[in-house]
Amino acid sequence: MAQRKAFRWHIAVFLAPAVLVYTAIMIVPLFGTLNLSLFNTGEGGRVFVGLRNFATLFGDPRWSASFWNALGNNAWFFLVHMLVQNPVGVALAALLSSPRLRGAAFYRTAIFIPTILSFVIVGFVWKLILSPIWGIAPGMLDAVGLKSLFAPWLGREGTALTTLALISVWQFVGIPMMLIYAALLSIPDEVIEAAEMDGVTGWSQFWKIKLPLILPSIGIISILTFVGNFNAFDLIYVTQGALAGPNFSTDILGTFLYRTFFGFQLQIGDPHMGATIATAMFGIILLGVSFYLFAIQRRLRRYQF
């Protein structure tokens, strides 16, 4: 075949470093992990066991109780984010983008600050504030006459997970706020002016004009929240330790994976079951992302200006 064009080496040179690093450190280990979940240690080293690890994880009461507990907790963790973080983020962005608002840059910068802090800082700061010993939270509730409402929220089985989810919401509300803010700013003035001409202002303008236009951004935020939540680990590990206490009530898939893979106290680390849990998480995230791409994103109407 007579080559019409010489092979363009520069394309390969431009692509090679990124593709090599990405493939070697991310894609290969990902498949390595998926593969590892099909094996287990038996007589004479590694034995292929097919899907038996998954049967153990989902069916064996010693494993499945922890797994379903972690999955349920994770789902609740995600639900709290969807119900609190994203609406608050949208509301803040809507306020920030109102025309002629003074100090918008200051508010934006300040509200985003928790997002840049590490989980270690966030976890300990809130632990200190909610601590019954130091007592900033009880003291403050006392000042407004609500002292009876205080409880060691992080230490109770019933409230620990929700408290942690709300701390995480506090930390990350800046992200939906920024993205929605950007989307609101990109709505052309003509659209808003046309709405005003028709007498659509204030709240109804937000609900009828702006909200439909930013729905695609809300969709992206939801899926980012989903992936982030089902992959979360640090906040729980920092505040409650690898055991995700009290009594595993704050255990989510990330901490479950960590404990299984590395072991803790009396349990020995098990790379094969660890890989099995990682694969299950991979499946859950993949399901969520495909559900979003095929069922939701297609129905979102996009407007071009």
Add this chain to the structure above:
Amino acid sequence: MSQARHSTARSLAAHAVLILYTVIALFPVFVVVINSFKNRRAIFADPLAVPTPESFDLVGYRTVLAQGDFVLYFQNSLIVTVASLFFVLLFGAMAAFALSEYRFRGNMLMGLYLALGIMIPIRLGTVAILQMMVASGLVNTLTALVLVYTAQGLPLAVFILSEFMRGVSDDLKNAGRIDGLSEYTIFFRLVLPLVRPAMATVAVFTMIPIWNDLWFPLILAPSEATKTVTLGSQVFIGQFVTNWNAVLAALSLAILPVLVLYLIFSRQLIRGITAGAVK
């Protein structure tokens, strides 16, 4: 007239809500920083008071500097973050240029392949990554962290930068080609300087998770010599949990560097977002 009053009331309400939320966002940071400068008794007696000459005390900071190897941890975090950031930006921009500038077979597929990593977290590969690092003797080295973070940052960098590079004028690049510039010169001399705002956005989004990550330092490089600030303060706080002065000082020291970097970059950040990368 009534319209004007109406809008004043509305903007007052908007300010009230925003101020309230700003207080909620900043309050915990404020409490930690002011208390880190107080003596032990004042911390407990009145946690919300700012330090006065009587209650001012740097004992927490002295403990942190004497006990923990925080200078070393800072150095490690800095090396890891800067090196990963450099590779993410360089490799990411190169790949983004290839994808946005040239038409070749498999362009779309390559773009999708690289974008996969935005949705699938690299943590799920941890088991195999650790085995790989053990096999290659990279456990407890900063190199392992730089490699992992480079791979982690690339997908988003390629995605955002290629969106931006599509906006760089073709005429400019073609003028360069007519003048006999090589494709490499066009990329480094013409295109890179033009996408600098986008690079800043990518830099912030890449830097924050790397600096704050606990998972990979804990798993790949937990040795004393390679601890990052995040892991170091986590361990330090665990050991000094009853020494409140030291804990608060360590937290304040960990907050400061990110805060400064963020305030420097924050203007670029919002400009980068609103310029249309993430819509």
